[in-house]
Amino acid sequence: MLKYNQEIKIEFRDVDKGLKLKINSLSEYMQEAAGNHIDILGANFSYEGNEFFWVISRSKITLNAYPNWKDRIIVETYPSGVDRLFIMRNYNIYNEQNQIIGQMIGSYLLMDKFNQKPVRPTDLSNTKLNTFIYPYKGEFLDKIKPEGDLIREDTRHAKQNEMDINNHMNNIFHVRWSVDMFTSDELAVNPIKSIQTNYILPVKEGCELNLKLYKKDENTFYVIAYSKEEKAFWQSKIAF
Numbered sequence: 165m166l167k168y169n170q171e172i173k174i175e176f177r178d179v180d181k182g183l184k185l186k187i188n189s190l191s192e193y194m195q196e197a198a199g200n201h202i203d204i205l206g207a208n209f210s211y212e213g214n215e216f217f218w219v220i221s222r223s224k225i226t227l228n229a230y231p232n233w234k235d236r237i238i239v240e241t242y243p244s245g246v247d248r249l250f251i252m253r254n255y256n257i258y259n260e261q262n263q264i265i266g267q268m269i270g271s272y273l274l275m276d277k278f279n280q281k282p283v284r285p286t287d288l289s290n291t292k293l294n295t296f297i298y299p300y301k302g303e304f305l306d307k308i309k310p311e312g313d314l315i316r317e318d319t320r321h322a323k324q325n326e327m328d329i330n331n332h333m334n335n336i337f338h339v340r341w342s343v344d345m346f347t348s349d350e351l352a353v354n355p356i357k358s359i360q361t362n363y364i365l366p367v368k369e370g371c372e373l374n375l376k377l378y379k380k381d382e383n384t385f386y387v388i389a390y391s392k393e394e395k396a397f398w399q400s401k402i403a404f
Contacts, residue, residue, distance in 0.1 A: 166295065167242040168201035174235050181348055183233040187356045190225050190257070191339040194268050197239045198253055205243075206292045215277050220335050221250060222271040222305040224360040227257070229265040236260055245300030246285040249273060251293070252300045271305050308362050308399040310388055312380035316345055322371045333367035342387040342400035345377040354404045361400045373397060 170193075178189040202208045202218075209216040231237055238258040245252050255268035273282045274293075285297055320341060328334040338361055343351075367373065371391070378386040387400040 166205065167240055168197065168204065170197045170200060170239045172237055172239060174231055174233055174237065176233060179233045180351065182352055184230040187225060187227055187359060188336070188340045188343045190227065190266070190268065191223065191336040193239050194223070194255060194270060195336060197241045197255065198270065201241055209274070216274050216283060217277055217330060219273050219275055220270055220363060221273050222360065222362045223335065224269045224305055224358060225266070226358040227266040229259070230355060231259055231265065243296045244302055245298045246296065247271070247300040247304065249282045249284060251285055251296055252302065254302055269303060269305060305360060308360065308386065308401050310378050310386035310399060312378040312386065314376055315379045316377040318345065318375045320373055320375065322367050322369055322373070324369050327369055331368065335363060338363060338398050341375060341389065342402065345375060345387050356402055356404060358403045359400055361398060363398050365395065365397045367397055
């Protein structure tokens with residue numbers, strides 16, 4: 165199994181007012197480690213002239229212990245097989261004592277640049293991705309079915325500095341916006357244990373979204389980003 169390790173020093177920009185790592189910063193580490201690894205594997209299709217591009221469809225971040233400012237962590241990542249159209253990637257997060265303090269899962273689609281449709285992984289057996297093509301046996305990221313009482317709303321507009329090379333909102337901002345539905349005081353008292361985000365529609369520059377926060381119970385919340393037409397652009401399930 166091909167694995168890649170990336171050491172990361174937690175910088176001041178990555179921590180909250182208590183100098184603890186912000187959980188949404190992990191989505192940036194996740195993106196960076198995956199990008200570096202697929203470069204090494206020769207499977208980065210983001211460069212000009214390629215007929216494919218990667219998109220993340222679902223992600224989950226679980227953090228059991230929050231590291232501090234200036235701590236060093238290791239993000240270990242590896243391709244973990246195929247689930248239907250999805251090419252899966254798993255991550256382990258290690259602290260300075262080499263203990264696993266968290267995990268991340270990414271469910272990716274390889275898109276055809278011309279017809280904007282997903283490519284079936286089984287059609288890639290003769291490409292550089294052939295080592296990825298085997299059944300996935302890890303945790304499955306299911307559909308999110310929000311429930312509970314609406315307790316908070318916020319309206320936001322997607323800005324140009326939140327766009328990626330495909331002119332869609334970078335997935336790190338979906339996670340950040342979802343976490344932003346909680347106050348810093350709320351998160352200081354009750355840190356997030358996990359956040360799963362399912363990306364439904366691409367968010368483009370200038371898009372106005374109404375974010376709604378639902379509370380199922382003391383430990384389970386949902387964030388849904390709606391357009392004016394009540395179309396859901398993404399959903400997050402947040403556990404405390």
